[in-house]
């Protein structure tokens with residue numbers, strides 16, 4: 001079941017941090033996610049374009065080492081809170097985007113509070129520094145008042161001045177994410193066990209049927225595995241990465257588009273690998289019955 005023991009300490013290997021981008025509307029979350037996706041592709045792209053599958057991985061070099069970072073490709077804290085409402089925590093680190101011309105705004109503080117409540121370390125991207133009226137020092141002062149103190153002022157939060165538009169300092173931002181993960185988190189998982197994780201996004205594709213982007217949190221997912229994802233079940237018929245390339249396996253922190261499910265699961269629902277199809281169907285049917293009962297109970301109130 002979900003939350004199964006991960007085995008011995010020696011079975012654990014480092015996994016990439018999973019990052020959510022949050023911040024006030026129009027401060028550049030979408031633009032930043034697009035710029036990072038474009039600038040740091042891990043694999044060669046099948047069709048030359050990166051598809052939106054709800055999450056993607058980038059690669060960056062830190063201290064001469066290749067490091068990977070997974071981004072949840074849905075800006076804003078709605079997705080974050082929707083997942084948390086289901087008891088799921090996908091995010092290891094939050095990037096808080098603050099436009100340097102606008103400064104701290106109500107949703108900046110809201111996002112900050114969500115990250116704090118979830119105990120998720122924050123890296124601040126002070127965005128739009130290409131603008132003539134950008135005032136990144138003001139942003140640092142404002143956030144200091146909310147207890148988010150920049151390293152250069154003696155605090156422990158990394159602030160990076162960026163421009164999503166001019167693609168400025170994106171590498172520095174990625175480096176700050178890796179350094180923050182190394183300094184404050186112990187991100188390891190056992191890749192040698194049945195996979196489990198979360199559904200990030202899912203939809204019904206006319207040609208391919210139900211398609212779900214899952215984030216592997218533990219273990220390794222293989223093509224051919226029998227899985228239960230929310231109320232859906234099935235055998236993994238194929239997996240695709242964000243470039244449309246076929247994957248045969250997906251390791252911890254890897255997002256993958258999964259084909260072969262019986263239905264469309266919800267974002268934030270968990271998935272697990274089980275022994276065989278029969279078991280997958282039984283568990284899925286039980287879950288569906290439980291959800292139906294819960295819905296009916298809600299309606300009666």
Ligand code: GDP
Pocket residue numbers: 023024025026027028029030031032075127128129130131162163164165166
């Ligand atoms: P979101 O609502 O936080 O997702 O914001 P968007 O990514 O949609 O950006 C809002 C607006 O700001 C768009 O018109 C972007 O083109 C613009 N924008 C985003 N980043 C930058 C930047 O670094 N510099 C400048 N000048 N404009 C930016």
